[in-house]
Amino acid sequence: MNTNTKWSAKDVITTVLLSVLLIVIQLLINMVCMASHFVSMVLSVGITCFVCAPVYFLMVRRVHKRFVSLLYMTLLGVVFLIMGDWFLLPYFIVVGLVCEAILWRKGSYDAPWRITAAWTVYSGLYQGVNLLPILAFWETFASNALASGMTQEYIDSYLSYYTQPGWLAVILIITVACGFAGSLVGSRMMAKHFSKAGVL
């Protein structure tokens, strides 16, 4: 593939359209999962990564150009910035660069395993959304959370899950496993539907 060609209007439109779709799915799942503390803390990121994997696969394979992941993750960071968690914008730019590094080699956009690796790494790193506030930005996060209507009970529960090494390991394993499983489903969907339809 030619990864050095200039981005066309179609590439920009496809990337932005699918990125917004990914972000909307992520926010919706997070919102629905907040009904239960356990699901919200332990499973929600995993579910998100599983559901979004096919969309990411399609975006990367369809656009077939470098910096797709970086653009998507920058947009995601901007959404977090608008919601008050400013520190997640630079974080997601770095995550985007990590994914780009994984996909940098020639032919990566046609190699399902490379895309699977990028999405699986992203899934693990997505937990930074929950871990970064505890590690470095607790004051900002806690005041933002309380101001946006989260109860003290929710915040205490959040702290108890993310500060115990056992729970943290379980959460990370579930998230990475879901991201990996979602990538396998995405890869299968590409072969079963999208390649046959001639859209890749």
Next chain:
Amino acid sequence: MEKKKAGFAVAARLCVFAATLAGVFLTDGTDRTWIIAAMLFCVLAAQKAWKQCAGFAVFYGILSLLLYLIRFHGLRMAAFSEFHVFLFWWLTPVFMAAWNLVSAPPGMLSAFFARVHAPTGAILGLLVIFRFFPTMRAELHGLRESMHNRGLTGPAQVLRRPGNTFEYILVPMLLRCLQISDQLAVSAAARGIDTPGPRHSYYEQKLRVRDILAAALYAGAILVFLLIGGVK
């Protein structure tokens, strides 16, 4: 005045949106964001956007009632917690300002961004973001009807085969997204998006006094709201 002419220029709508974001996310007193919502109802009324006004009034009224019942009468709901109700209530001004912006005709939006010399890629990206929700709403409606006709929306079907349901929803939705991006790209090319040099539009709308006045009044009111109510 015609309804079309009653709508504010894109610059004024953008200013209202930016000021709303600042007011909602920077205020120290989130319980007071109803003031911003009230100001936005005035903005919509000034544009004679009665349908939007009525829709948001019903939505905001129901949320306010639920929040009142939860906080002062101990109402508990199984699926929708206080957090959700508060979240939607708190974010309603953002939804209103965003809808006011995205409901501007696409031609007007692109003409504005071209006039401020935004790069072509950024104009395309912003247009896609702005038109995403109205477009996807129509697409999801069509998808739901199509699934319903094939008997794929029944609870038994969804619970028995969740994997299949996931595929039935995701695959057509993604294919439709790709079709939309193709159509938009062709449409953009036909309108000379790759043409170098300045672009003009039939929809170009100059700033009128009422646009400047509305934007200045709204931004000033948000500033006063933040100064009096306190900033996080």
